[in-house]
Each structure stands twice: as structure tokens, then as C-alpha cells.
Amino acid sequence: MVSKGCKSSVSSLLSPIFQSSKGVKHAPHSFGKDFSTVNKTGKRSVGILGVPINRGQTNPGVLYGPAAIREGDLIKKIKGQWHEIHDHGDLGFDYVPEDDCADQPLVKNSHSLGRALQKTIVSAGEVCIVVGGDHSLSTGSIHGHSLAEPDICLLWIDAHADINLPMTSPSGNMHGMVLSFCVKELREYMPQIPGLEWLKPTISAKNIAFIGLRDLDAGEKYIIDQLNMTAYSIHDVDKHGLPEVLARSMDAINPRGNRPIHLSFDVDSLDPSVTPSTGTRVAGGLTFREGMYIVEEVANTGMMSAMDLVEVNPTIGTQADKERTIDCAIRLVGGALGKKREGEYPQNYQLPTVEEFLKDKKPAILK
Numbered sequence: 001m002v003s004k005g006c007k008s009s010v011s012s013l014l015s016p017i018f019q020s021s022k023g024v025k026h027a028p029h030s031f032g033k034d035f036s037t038v039n040k041t042g043k044r045s046v047g048i049l050g051v052p053i054n055r056g057q058t059n060p061g062v063l064y065g066p067a068a069i070r071e072g073d074l075i076k077k078i079k080g081q082w083h084e085i086h087d088h089g090d091l092g093f094d095y096v097p098e099d100d101c102a103d104q105p106l107v108k109n110s111h112s113l114g115r116a117l118q119k120t121i122v123s124a125g126e127v128c129i130v131v132g133g134d135h136s137l138s139t140g141s142i143h144g145h146s147l148a149e150p151d152i153c154l155l156w157i158d159a160h161a162d163i164n165l166p167m168t169s170p171s172g173n174m175h176g177m178v179l180s181f182c183v184k185e186l187r188e189y190m191p192q193i194p195g196l197e198w199l200k201p202t203i204s205a206k207n208i209a210f211i212g213l214r215d216l217d218a219g220e221k222y223i224i225d226q227l228n229m230t231a232y233s234i235h236d237v238d239k240h241g242l243p244e245v246l247a248r249s250m251d252a253i254n255p256r257g258n259r260p261i262h263l264s265f266d267v268d269s270l271d272p273s274v275t276p277s278t279g280t281r282v283a284g285g286l287t288f289r290e291g292m293y294i295v296e297e298v299a300n301t302g303m304m305s306a307m308d309l310v311e312v313n314p315t316i317g318t319q320a321d322k323e324r325t326i327d328c329a330i331r332l333v334g335g336a337l338g339k340k341r342e343g344e345y346p347q348n349y350q351l352p353t354v355e356e357f358l359k360d361k362k363p364a365i366l367k
């Protein structure tokens with residue numbers, strides 16, 4: 001349902017927005033600070049949507065990502081400068097029984113994924129935080145976001161490029177083919193996949209930038225080169241430094257700074273020592289500080305319109321691994337929403353006087 005404060009100019013086109021499977025009613029969380037200072041897209045509030053999807057790959061536990069991240073106190077920790085945060089609950093799925101490639105051998109679970117992703121519709125009136133779940137959800141969020149905001153650019157932070165064609169994918173897992181379904185220039189190479197016929201490419205290759213790449217299949221590297229895409233590997237990060245790589249990426253996809261940004265953040269972009277609870281770890285990733293730098297700089301543009309936070313799998317690793325990964329995921333979302341590590345205070349903040357401080361409570365020290 002569209003929540004209070006969501007000014008959707010295309011709500012009829014986009015309905016149903018943010019379907020919640022369990023009918024969970026989440027009251028908006030209101031905070032006092034003026035949101036207009038942090039976002040230039042005209043969006044007035046933040047919407048959180050859980051997408052507990054796991055059929056884009058083979059680690060079932062990624063299903064529990066949204067719940068684990070909420071239990072880590074996501075809403076309280078990300079409030080930052082936003083006036084309202086609406087939790088829309090989790091997207092409900094209607095999985096197809098025996099969806100085992102009976103009619104096509106190219107993309108595993110394509111009917112189930114097609115049904116689920118079609119519901120991942122991004123509201124035009126809110127900054128949308130889509131919490132996964134595996135990265136296949138981004139086919140839905142990018143598609144939905146492009147319908148709401150036709151001029152988006154896409155910043156893809158990931159160890160993997162996720163741009164295999166179904167024919168080049170070694171695994172048949174959709175979380176490694178996300179962008180081949182989204183990129184207009186690949187349309188002629190894409191076979192018709194049963195269950196995913198509705199999914200039309202909506203973004204040009206020139207409007208996408210990758211950062212953190214370090215595990216690409218041959219077909220992916222070939223596509224990136226042929227389409228002359230903006231792609232910075234972890235080697236490039238080491239060579240030029242993350243701030244330079246990020247600045248070049250933003251110059252390439254958002255040169256005038258006026259386009260809504262879709263930030264697709266896979267936690268496996270970070271080093272496995274930082275985010276161990278994820279399904280496809282690759283050694284030698286971005287540091288925690290580099291991850292935070294990216295999200296904070298994106299927040300500073302004032303143009304972030306949607307963010308995917310994907311591939312947190314709380315069933316992988318020890319309890320400490322799980323806690324570290326969830327803590328990092330929540331900090332990334334908070335940073336992307338403008339929360340400052342340097343510290344902050346509400347707009348009308350004043351230091352309390354001694355009288356005010358003592359009025360309501362008697363500190364233990366004075367007892």
C-alpha cells in the first residue's frame with residue numbers, strides 16, 4: 001500500500017506498490033529533521049521493502065536476510081536526517097511448484113522468479129531501500145525504478161558483474177544474470193525466458209558503473225568491453241584509490257548530477273573479513289571504510305532514489321560473522337541515507353540547561 005507522505009505521480013501505473021505478504025502494518029517512524037536538506041530528488045520519505053528471495057542462487061539461507069537485518073534494529077539505526085521512514089514489510093511470493101527448468105534449461109526457477117520480481121515495484125514518492133534476498137531482486141527493482149524514474153543511472157557495487165547472458169552463465173543462477181535482463185543493448189542476445197517475458201530492458205549500458213569487480217566470467221568481461229561500460233575492478237581501486245574511482249564512475253553515469261541514482265550494493269563487494277555471511281565470497285574485497293565512503297558520497301549527491309542491499313545470508317558463518325555482516329549492512333544503508341559518521345544533531349538542537357535536565361529525572365549521581 002502507498003503510505004502517507006508518498007506523493008506518487010504515477011501511482012496508478014505502479015500499483016500495487018510495496019505489497020506486503022503478511023499484511024504487516026508498520027507505522028511510519030517520524031523524525032524531526034528537515035529532509036529537504038539531504039535529498040534533491042523531491043522525495044520526502046524513505047520506504048523499506050524486504051525481498052526475501054533466494055531462488056536466484058543456491059544458498060537457501062539468504063531468504064532470512066531481511067528479517068535478520070530488521071532484527072538488527074535497522075529502522076532505529078538508519079533514521080539519520082529523514083522525516084519519515086515507512087517499513088512496507090516483506091514482498092510476498094507465490095512460488096511455482098516444481099519450477100525446475102522443465103520447459104527451458106537456461107535460467108533456474110525462472111517462473112518463480114518472474115512472478116516474484118514483477119511485484120518489486122519502486123514507489124515514485126519515496127527513496128526506496130530494497131533489502132534482500134539474493135541479487136536477482138535487482139532485476140525487479142531496476143525495472144520498477146525505471147518505470148517510476150525513466151532517467152536513472154545505476155551504480156553497481158559488487159565482486160561480480162552479474163551480467164552473464166543465460167548462455168554464458170556457468171551456473172544458470174539468475175543472480176549472476178541480473179544486468180543482462182536490464183541492459184537495452186543486450187536485448188538482441190537475450191532468449192525469451194518463460195516466466196520472465198514481462199521483463200523488458202530499461203537502462204543503457206552507458207548509464208551503469210561497476211566498482212569492486214574481481215570475479216568475472218569470460219562472457220561478462222567480453223560484454224563489458226564490447227559495450228564499453230564503466231567498470232572499475234578491485235585492481236583499479238588499488239591503483240587509483242577508491243575516491244578517484246568513484247568520482248570517475250559518477251562523472252560517467254551522472255555528469256551533471258541531476259539523475260536519480262540507483263545504488264545496487266552487494267555485500268560481497270566488501271572483503272570477506274568484513275561481510276563473511278554471504279554466499280559467494282571473493283578474497284581481497286573493498287574495506288569497510290571504502291564501502292562507507294561510497295554510500296556517504298552517494299548520499300552527498302542528494303540524488304539517491306533507490307538502493308538494493310543484497311546477499312546477506314545469516315545462516316553462513318559463526319554468530320560473530322552474522323552479527324558483523326548485519327551490522328555492516330545496516331551501516332551501509334544508514335550512510336546511503338545521509339547518516340554521518342562525523343556526528344550530527346537535529347536542526348533545532350539546543351544544549352539542555354541544568355534546570356531542564358533535572359526537571360524530569362534525578363540522576364543517580366545526585367541521589
Ligand SMILES: [Mn+2]
Nearest residue numbers: 135158162266
Ligand atoms: Mn551481485
